[in-house]
Amino acid sequence: MPRELTDLPFARFLEPREAIESEGAYDCAHFEGLSLDDPQVRGVTFAECAFSASTVTGGIFRYSRFNDVWLQSTRWIRTDLSETNWMDAEFVMAALSGVEAFGSTLRRVSFHNCKFDSVNLRGATLIDVSFVDCVLRDVDIMDAKLTGVTFPGSEISGLMLRNAKLKNVDLREARSLGIASGVESLSGATVTNMQLLELAPVFAAAFGITVKDL
Structure with missing residues (x-):
């Protein structure tokens, strides 16, 4: 079963953030209810972070790292996630449409009740990844x-x-x-x-x- 926000071992340390900057690193940040239009984010590290009820339209996250992150009810529309690195990540009820994730690496990542539509994972590396009750089109x-x-x-x-x-x-x-x-x-x-x-x-x-x- 997918975890809830309160189930996360780092939940009590999360701090709300209202934006994602183009540089730097985020540790124990909670991005909730964000609507990001064409964000330009490259090489940023997210560690023990949570994303909930947020939408990313377009934009670039290339070369970014997502370590021990939890994402619920997030939407990614035509976003460039190519050559990103995901480890110990959990997606719950997420939707990815037209996303470019070629050359990315996913290790110990789980997707629960997620929808994938025209997602490009060409040349990616997936290790110990589970797609549970998902739709992949x-x-x-x-x-x-x-x-x-x-x-x-x-x-x-x-x-x-x-x-x-x-x-x-x-x-x-x-x-x-x-x-x-x-x-x-x-x-x-x-x-x-x-x-x-x-x-x-x-x-x-x-x-x-x-x-x-x-």
């Missing part, structure tokens, strides 16, 4: 490296994974599994018999197999 993980990633209760459609490297990726609990490209890169993933049957047409198309009854 047209997500690009081509050339990415996924290790120990799970998708319990999630709906996946239009997934692009050409040249992705998967290791110990468990797709068995996903509610739906739609692959748009790169089905041959599923090596290293575990699926159910039913999912394998559903993917059969995609496998046939990828390997040039014509299926025709007599």
Whole structure:
């Protein structure tokens, strides 16, 4: 189950902040109810911070680091999160649309009831990441490296994974599994018999197999 704000071990130390500056570092800051339009934030570190009920539209957070952060009911719209580093982060009921997160690193990150729409994770590294009851639509993980990633209760459609490297990726609990490209890169993933049957047409198309009854 996702944590509430009061469950965080650093909750009593959080201090409210009303803005995010373009430089520096934040420690035990709580960003609540913010509406950021085109913020220009590069290389900033957020440690033991909380984000709640906030919206980021556009803007750049490239090269920033998020260590032990909690984000609830946040919206990221066309934001540049490329080459960011996330460790021990938890997203709850977040929405990411048109986000650029290529080349980013996510380690021990969990997503609960989140929505991903046209998110670019190309070339990213995901280690021990869980997508719980999420919706992933047209997500690009081509050339990415996924290790120990799970998708319990999630709906996946239009997934692009050409040249992705998967290791110990468990797709068995996903509610739906739609692959748009790169089905041959599923090596290293575990699926159910039913999912394998559903993917059969995609496998046939990828390997040039014509299926025709007599």
